[in-house]
Amino acid sequence: MDLISVEDINQRIEVLEASHAVATRLLALVERDDVGAREVATVLSADPVLVQRIMRMANSAYYGTGGRVRELHAAIAILGFDAVKSLALTSFVEGTGTITPQDWEHSITSAVGAAEVARMIGADQQQAFSLALLHDIGEAVIASLDSTFHELLTNRRAVPLTADGELTMLAVERKRYGLHHAAIGADMLESWNFHPDLVQAVAQHHTPKGSLSRTHAALVDGDRIAHLITCGLSIDQIRETPMVLLPHYVDDARLAGVMANVQARSAAMIADLF
Ligand SMILES: [Fe+2]
Numbered sequence: 239m240d241l242i243s244v245e246d247i248n249q250r251i252e253v254l255e256a257s258h259a260v261a262t263r264l265l266a267l268v269e270r271d272d273v274g275a276r277e278v279a280t281v282l283s284a285d286p287v288l289v290q291r292i293m294r295m296a297n298s299a300y301y302g303t304g305g306r307v308r309e310l311h312a313a314i315a316i317l318g319f320d321a322v323k324s325l326a327l328t329s330f331v332e333g334t335g336t337i338t339p340q341d342w343e344h345s346i347t348s349a350v351g352a353a354e355v356a357r358m359i360g361a362d363q364q365q366a367f368s369l370a371l372l373h374d375i376g377e378a379v380i381a382s383l384d385s386t387f388h389e390l391l392t393n394r395r396a397v398p399l400t401a402d403g404e405l406t407m408l409a410v411e412r413k414r415y416g417l418h419h420a421a422i423g424a425d426m427l428e429s430w431n432f433h434p435d436l437v438q439a440v441a442q443h444h445t446p447k448g449s450l451s452r453t454h455a456a457l458v459d460g461d462r463i464a465h466l467i468t469c470g471l472s473i474d475q476i477r478e479t480p481m482v483l484l485p486h487y488v489d490d491a492r493l494a495g496v497m498a499n500v501q502a503r504s505a506a507m508i509a510d511l512f
């Protein structure tokens with residue numbers, strides 16, 4: 239297949255936004271500093287699927303609201319604008335039919351993992367959660383251009399992330415498509431005016447360089463925890479895997495406990511959402 243250029247990505251984003259009036263209006267709105275949850279709610283109310291998702295997420299056990307959130311503006315205030323923006327962007331890409339239940343599972347498990355690591359290292363939990371929700375959005379874009387890509391993803395998620403596996407994965411994508419999913423995702427976030435630090439975190443979620451911002455570190459660890467959970471190996475098998483990538487900020491003694499906690503909380507959120 240043809241290589242994907244940055245222009246192709248931008249064109250795809252433009253097409254998605256143009257077909258989604260809510261996306262365009264939301265984007266213009268959240269750029270303002272003085273915007274409130276009620277104004278965002280008014281714009282989003284034109285998209286029933288997105289509204290349902292936001293309501294379900296705010297009412298999920300994860301947020302401890304006891305299922306009592308009834309109004310959209312209250313749900314937006316609970317999740318925060320970053321998470322609403324992440325859900326909106328995912329929802330627009332989802333319109334291409336390329337986000338599978340397994341992709342959602344990976345996004346949500348990474349998000350719950352990133353928020354947990356953010357809590358442990360004193361980073362912004364809401365920001366880490368929102369960013370991790372979106373970190374692999376580039377994969378959905380590739381899948382919309384290549385129907386065989388999901389097979390590759392399924393194989394990839396059946397094993398834990400390893401240092402050489404990660405580099406091979408990016409090299410394969412770059413060779414096949416011209417850009418890898420992290421670069422595509424970063425380009426999308428940039429066009430959606432996410433903060434440059436968050437764009438960089440997505441661009442380098444597999445290849446972190448230098449000293450990382452705390453949100454970036456939480457994202458990388460959340461992704462690694464999600465891969466460890468999904469691969470289905472025991473802790474002993476994980477430890478025996480050569481070059482396995484373990485989270486930076488979860489020490490060995492706590493790893494099994496953190497994985498069990500993230501798995502239980504993300505499974506509950508997935509059950510509440512779908
Ligand atoms: Fe990734």
Ligand SMILES: [Fe+2]
Nearest residue numbers: 348373374461
């Ligand atoms: Fe990932």
